[in-house]
Amino acid sequence: MGGAFLAAALLARLGGRIGLPTIPLFILAGILLGPHTPGIVLLSDPHELEMLSALGLVLLLFYLGLEFHLDDLKTGGRKMALAGGAYLTLNVGAGLAFGFALGWGTSEALVLAGVLGISSSAIVTKVLVDLGRIGNPETRPILGIIVVEDIFLALYLAALQPILSGADSLSAAVVDGGKAFGFLLLLALAARYGTRIVGRFVATRDDELLVISFLGAAVFVAGVSEWFGVADAIGAFMVGLMLGSTASGDRIRTLVHPLRDAFGAIFFFAFGLSIDPGDLPVVLWPVLAAVALTLVMNVLAGLAAARIHGFGPGPAANIATTLLARGEFALILATMAAGAGLDQRLSPFIAGYVLLLAVLGPLAAGRSPLLARLLPPGPRTPATPPAPARESVPTR
Template sequence: MGGAFLAAAVLARLGGRIGLPTIPLFILAGILLGPHTPGWVLLKDPHELEMLSALGLVLLLFYLGLEFHLDDLKAGGRRMAFAGAAYLVLNVGAGLGFGLALGWGTPEALVLAGVLGISSSAIVTKVLVDLRRIGNAETKPILGIIVVEDIFLALYLAALQPILSGADSLAAASVDAGKAFGFLLLLALAARFGTRAVGRLIGTEDNELLVISFLGAAVFVAGVSEWFGVADAIGAFMVGLMLGSTSSGPRIMKLVHPLRDAFGAIFFFAFGLSIDPGDLPVVLWPVLAAVAVTLVMNVIAGVSAARIHGFGAQPAANISTTLLARGEFALILATMAAGAGLDERLSPFIAGYVLLLAVLGPLAAGQSHWLAKVLPGRDKDVPPQVTDVSPTKEPSAAR
């Protein structure tokens, strides 16, 4: 664990001198020190960091929930739902079509629909924090799309599991989907009506007790969410949504910063450990084609979301590039596909695709002004680059 922290820190410092974002550098550190590359191996089994990696994902999404206030969700709910639905139709539909065009099989195509269609919540959150765009106007629809994706994710996984396991029971799949949706509804009701009670329960002047309380709540609800078939990330997000609206919200946001940055780095490092570069040449051309499809679909979806919200070219470019990265969910699907005995090319394809977009996404987001120059629309209503400068919202420690 110490070696992982130090390796991530050294590479991030070196990359920061030439303006590289931290996310691909954390991933690169994991690849270089993992079991699949020559030289010194820090960890032979990437699963040894599995719990710490999960904690990093939970804290990243918990912080995202703290930033995403209920008033924002209620005010833009309909437009966010339209933008999220448009994003899913374009990207999941393109992923399904791409999978069928590859000819690897129908179950493989259904897996690729999710791989190409769902953004990485962890990377999106980290990009917004690192680029200090939390306060940008277009960040609200970005977060709304992430929420819609997470809701879709719970239902998609519940429907996909019987297909991968060979089960032919529609009733069993319906029960799993209903259980997931019911728990999501329960979390939404708690966030809507239980904020005051939660605030009284968690409120304390002692920082030590406050840290223990919010950390315990986020991790516990994330674990229960997973048990109900809902992504642990959305459970942590909903806890952050509730606590962010309490009187303790600003203090929690400040206290969670170092935890989020430290364990977020471990999440991306562990992601790098799981990648075997030797498997990538076999699927190089399909990976490049899939990346091109995703780039095109994200630009179309970004422009659509910007128009729904009345934004111009620069916000559209920010939406398109921020949502570009794929990550943790794609790796979950790769694991499921391998366990189901699907086409052996699927796992290296997913690894290569995710690695390229995990690197390209943050880089493209940082240079989104170049894309804005060729997109339609003018930025007369929304400032092109509004940065987050409030005193409680500090830049990433890794940055």
């Protein structure tokens, strides 16, 4: 673990001097020091960092919830639902069509629909923080799309589980989907009406007790969410949503920063450990085709979301590039597909696809003004002025 931190820090320092974002460098550190490349091997089994990696994802999404306000959901819920629906329709639909076009099988096509359709919440959060865009007006629809994706994710996994396990029981899929949806509804009601109670629970002048309280709440709810078939990330997000509106919200945002950054680095390092570069040449052309398709669909989805919110080409480019990366969910699907005995090409395809977009996504987000020049002009009405950012992060 110490070697993972030091390797990630060293590569990030070197890359920072030439303007590279930290995410692909953390992943590269995992690839170079993992079991699939020659030389020093810090960890022969990537699962040894599984719990720490999960904690990194939880903290990244918890922080995202702290920056997202209930007022945003109340005032822009309809637009967020439309933007999220448009994003999923374009990307999941394209992924399903691509899966059938490959001819690997129906189950494989259903898996690829999720792989190509769902963004990486962890990478999206890190990009927004690194580029100092938390306070930008287009960040609200970006976070709204992430929330819609997570809701879709719970229902999608519930429907996919019987297919991957070979079960033919429709009732089991309905029960799992209902359980996940019910828990999501419970979380939403708690976020809407339970903020005052949660605020009293964590209220303390002692920073040590405050850290233990919010960390325990985020991890506990994330674990319960996973038990109900809901992504652990969405549970942590909802806890952050509640705590961000309490009197302790500003202190929590300050105290969670070092935890978020440290364990977020472990998450991306562990992500790199799971990638075997030797498997990638077999699926190189399908991977490149899928990456190109995702680029096109994200640009179209960015334009659609910007039009719904009345934004111009600049915010549209930011939306398209920020949501481009694929990550943790795709790797979960790869593990499920391997366990179900699906086509052996599926796992290396997902690894190569995710690796390329994990690198291209942050790079493209940092150069989104270049894309904005190529997009059609937006509406003439001025967009909503940006909200003041709580965290001042220099743009790279």
